Amino acid sequence: MSDLFKFWRRIDPADGVHPDDAPTFKRLNGQHGFSLNCLPLSFTGPLKTARVVLLYLSPGLPKGLEGHSRSPELQVLYAKQRTGTAELPDANSPGHRWRESRLSFLGDWEQHRDEIAVFNIGAYHSKEFIDHDVLASLPSSRIALDWAQSVLFPEAEAGNRVVICMRAAKYWGLRAGQTFGKSLFAPETTRGGHMVAGKQREVIIEKARRALGTRPQ
Numbered sequence: 001m002s003d004l005f006k007f008w009r010r011i012d013p014a015d016g017v018h019p020d021d022a023p024t025f026k027r028l029n030g031q032h033g034f035s036l037n038c039l040p041l042s043f044t045g046p047l048k049t050a051r052v053v054l055l056y057l058s059p060g061l062p063k064g065l066e067g068h069s070r071s072p073e074l075q076v077l078y079a080k081q082r083t084g085t086a087e088l089p090d091a092n093s094p095g096h097r098w099r100e101s102r103l104s105f106l107g108d109w110e111q112h113r114d115e116i117a118v119f120n121i122g123a124y125h126s127k128e129f130i131d132h133d134v135l136a137s138l139p140s141s142r143i144a145l146d147w148a149q150s151v152l153f154p155e156a157e158a159g160n161r162v163v164i165c166m167r168a169a170k171y172w173g174l175r176a177g178q179t180f181g182k183s184l185f186a187p188e189t190t191r192g193g194h195m196v197a198g199k200q201r202e203v204i205i206e207k208a209r210r211a212l213g214t215r216p217q
Contacts, residue, residue, distance in 0.1 A: 002143045003147075004143055004144065011082070013075040014039075014070075016036045016040065020139040024134070024137050033128065033129070034126050035061055038065050039074065040123040040140070041078050041082065043117055044118050045081075045087060046117055047084040050117035053116075053118075053156075053163045054119070054163075054164050054166050055120075056119070056193060057122060057168040057171060058121065059095075062098070077093060087113040088114075088116055091110070105208075107209055119144070121171055122141055123141070123144075132171075153184055156181065157182060164185045167191075167193045174186040176189070177200070179203075183207055183211075187200050
C-alpha cells in the first residue's frame with residue numbers, strides 16, 4: 001500500500017508539479033490541458049479522518065488561481081492541506097463557491113469543515129477535463145487510486161466513513177447507481193457533480209448528515 005500523505009510531503013510548497021509526475025509532463029511537452037502554473041492538490045479537508053468524503057475526478061481552474069498560486073499564503077495553505085489533517089479551507093479561499101454548491105446537500109457543512117474531505121483522482125487544475133489518458137499515466141493519480149482502494153473504500157464498506165462518488169465512478173473502480181457495503185456510495189450524478197434525484201440520493205443524504213450530526217433534510 002502506498003502512503004498518499006508521505007507522497008505529497010515530497011513536493012516543494014511553491015512547485016507546480018510533483019517530482020514523480022515531472023517526467024511524464026516532460027515527455028508530453030505541453031500537449032495536455034492541465035495548468036502547471038497552479039499548485040497541485042488532489043484532496044482538501046482532513047482526508048485521513050473525515051467522516052464524509054466526496055470523490056471527484058480532477059480539480060477545475062477558478063479564475064485567478066494561476067496568479068494566486070505564486071502567493072506565499074496560498075502555498076502555505078496547500079502545504080497544510082496536503083497533510084490530510086487540515087480542515088476544509090474557509091470562505092476566503094479559492095474554490096469556496098464550488099464547495100458551497102457541491103456540499104450544500106450536507107446541510108450546515110461549514111460548521112463541519114473538520115469532518116468533510118473532497119478527494120480527486122487528479123491533482124492538476126484544468127478549465128475543461130479532457131485528458132483521461134494523461135491522468136492515468138501520472139504517479140500522483142495512481143497513488144490516489146491505490147490509497148482509495150486499499151484504505152478508504154474498505155473503511156467505508158465497513159461503515160466507518162461515508163464515501164460518496166460524485167464523478168467518474170468507473171475511474172474510481174466503482175459502478176454508478178450502486179452501494180458497496182455499508183456506506184460506500186456511487187449514485188447516479190450529473191456531469192457537474194450533483195446527485196440525481198431518487199431513493200438512493202435520499203438514503204445517502206440521510207446517512208451523511210447523520211455521520212456529521214447535521215439536521216435532517
